[in-house]
Amino acid sequence: NAVATDLMGGSFIEALRNALVLQRLGVTVMSGLVGNLAVPKQSAASTGYWVAESAAPTESQLTLTQVTGTPKTVGANTDVTRNMLYQSSVDAEMLIRNDLAEVLARAIDYATFNDAGAGAPSYLLGISGVNNPSVSSAGSATYAEILAFLSQIAADNVATDGGAWVTTNEVFFNLCGLPRHATASAAGFIADVDNSTIIGRPAIQSESLPANTAVFGIWRHLILAMWGNGLDILVDPYTQSKAGIVQVRAFMDVDILCRHPQAFAAMARNPQAFA
Numbered sequence: 001n002a003v004a005t006d007l008m009g010g011s012f013i014e015a016l017r018n019a020l021v022l023q024r025l026g027v028t029v030m031s032g033l034v035g036n037l038a039v040p041k042q043s044a045a046s047t048g049y050w051v052a053e054s055a056a057p058t059e060s061q062l063t064l065t066q067v068t069g070t071p072k073t074v075g076a077n078t079d080v081t082r083n084m085l086y087q088s089s090v091d092a093e094m095l096i097r098n099d100l101a102e103v104l105a106r107a108i109d110y111a112t113f114n115d116a117g118a119g120a121p122s123y124l125l126g127i128s129g130v131n132n133p134s135v136s137s138a139g140s141a142t143y144a145e146i147l148a149f150l151s152q153i154a155a156d157n158v159a160t161d162g163g164a165w166v167t168t169n170e171v172f173f174n175l176c177g178l179p180r181h182a183t184a185s186a187a188g189f190i191a192d193v194d195n196s197t198i199i200g201r202p203a204i205q206s207e208s209l210p211a212n213t214a215v216f217g218i219w220r221h222l223i224l225a226m227w228g229n230g231l232d233i234l235v236d237p238y239t240q241s242k243a244g245i246v247q248v249r250a251f252m253d254v255d256i257l258c259r260h261p262q263a264f265a266a267m268a269r270n271p272q273a274f275a
């Protein structure tokens with residue numbers, strides 16, 4: 001028990017956040033939650049009216065709704081051998097901590113962009129209201145088609161300042177080879193491999209996304225909610241005691257909430273779009 005308590009030190013959550021693609025994108029993180037989560041959201045604004053002198057404007061009301069979340073449990077398991085226990089070194093502890101952090105981070109990232117099944121959060125690409133721009137097939141995406149990701153978001157009255165891309169590696173490097181204009185090589189390429197940008201906006205690559213996927217978003221509108229202290233540890237020295245192995249299980253209760261689906265544009269429904 002003493003080994004397990006020291007093993008999973010307080011820096012685990014920091015390690016988890018460093019491994020998360022979501023954290024790098026700048027999502028809103030809410031931690032230490034207790035009970036179900038309800039985030040107020042203005043779904044419709046009141047209306048202004050021009051009126052003549054001494055006339056009263058038509059009465060209108062803003063409409064409020066809620067974006068709700070409940071804990072979804074994600075877990076990881078690792079075995080600690082007798083030799084590692086004997087070492088009891090900082091390096092060994094860091095290895096186990098980082099391994100668990102990486103596994104949980106990948107599970108959370110995957111569930112954000114994919115249908116991870118029963119018990120998982122609602123995934124971003126399946127939320128109604130996310131923009132779905134059209135892109136040409138056979139890897140011939142044009143500069144105008146890529147700009148449509150931003151223009152569709154802007155058309156929904158969402159400022160695109162501070163937005164960022166997340167794509168698979170294949171999509172990003174394919175866009176690095178596509179010129180902005182077919183007859184003007186000086187205009188450069190759609191993506192910049194040296195600065196890791198797409199049309200000048202930051203781009204992060206992740207294999208947690210479905211194949212041939214590109215997403216542009218204003219990521220502060222996506223909420224990563226964490227319940228409790230963020231991490232529960234279960235140490236089992238008995239199940240494999242004959243082999244001298246201690247099992248360490250890590251659990252987190254999280255949910256993914258989207259305040260404004262219109263703040264995102266995703267192309268994932270045409271598998272040939274970035275082939």
